[in-house]
Amino acid sequence: MFDFLQYDFMVRALLAGLAVGCVCPAVGVFLVLRGYSFMAETLAHVSLAGVAVGLLLGVLPFPAIFFTAVAAAVVVEFLRARRNLYHDALLALAMSGGLALAVVLFSYAKGFSVDVQGYLFGSILTVTPQDLWLITAIGALVFAVLIFLYKELYFISFDEECARVAGLPVQRINLLFIFMVAGTVSVAVRVVGALLVGALMVIPVMIALLLAKSFFQAFWLAVVTGAGVTLAGLVASYYLGTASGGTIVLLSVALFVVTLAGSRLKEFFQRRRSLAVEAAREKSPEALPRYTNILAKGDHFNC
């Protein structure tokens, strides 16, 4: 059953997938809850320009991707804060600008043997031992910083103004967070590709938000879901012979649809039960005690 574990490339793919599957949604929780979901997508597209710049300058793709993503995020954030421009429009501009730059630079780099498709859709099955070290090290560093600043990032995401008044260094933490997003995108591009990084940062978080009853639960559910779908997607792609990045994202989308349907069904039955309680209350008040326990379990109440 686990015959895929006898292949070194598959073990490396699973370990790299686990690292990226954990760290992408961990960063994504704070992006989604601050309404910055599109930021991950934008930086991933801009990162392609970083790949092209790296190839032209003859440097490793990772630092080139990282610095391009940081530069794009800082410029977008600066323009949003200082120039009073629409955030989503700025992100769209950065995304198309980054992609266009990548296309032009790739055409200059025709002489190089460039695996553009690998950067677009990921090439996890070709992860080398050096790649694995880099992905694990950067992933672990980002995750450690996220855990260290967990309470500060939560407070800033929920109520930035009060976080400032509480004396938290909001600006510095926001800047550090941009570096963490850029670092995550840089390593995740290798695994799921630039076109699908955003999905791994956002979809597990959306699944977690459907189920979570606290911020703590949302964070850890997103991490576990991200890791789960990445590992399951890799194994499925091995047996089905499909592209790993696409399989991981399709699996996430399927899980989201199932979770959404399940939560809607739960709501439907809860509403029906509440209506039954109301009907029983109107029909025979003496029957009420039998139902009060059900009411007490409900989360909704008024002043």
Added chain:
Amino acid sequence: MNVVEVREVSFGYEQNQVLAEISMAVEKGDFLALLGPNGAGKTTLVKLILGLLKPLRGQVKLFGSPVEKFKNWSWIGYIPQKAVAFDKRFPVTVEEVVLAGRFGRLGLGRRPGKEDRQAVEEALSAMEILGYKKSLLNNLSGGQQQRVFIARALVSQPRLLILDEPVAGLDSRTLEGFYRLLARLNREKKMTILVVSHDTGAVSRWVNKVACVNHTLLYYGRPEELFRAEGLSLLYGAPVRLVAHG
């Protein structure tokens, strides 16, 4: 030493001057209402006091220190105008919201401990919402959510409590209870309170000082004198008749 000192502060955006030459002080133990019509610059003044905005001219001091150098932020509890207008999709429990009020005094990276959780329970008990500790904030009524945000402001045991239009959307009975609670905190805990409101009649019964702002400071003193001096007409720019709430 004044708790808050605002000296000749002016603020504006490009051609639009929001506040001009405001000077006022909040003394220790004051229960002060900052009054004025909508758009008078009350929230802007609060943000200047808290260092969230920088004045074009003038200076703000908190507990004797210029606001830009002030470090003891756990001495201040703040409830912003739009506290209850939080993102309703944000999955956060009452306990998680109130615990955030302790983060400023904890320091970067340090986890809340037993003492912090005890303080949360005490703040929730004081607000009579301890039973909802594990509930999602979004599942509470508007009045209960307001209490949660007050608990968050109180959990760091602040010396100065600043509330920006905290009663918007509350019914008159809840409103009465809310001001009674503030008066009790002011009296028993010796907490200095600054409350922003445009509801002059409701708030002036409870406070010992009022500051009336309509782009400039129009009145600063005891509430009784404001009504005697027909200061309200001056404040609103038209004759004003006070109507008692329900």
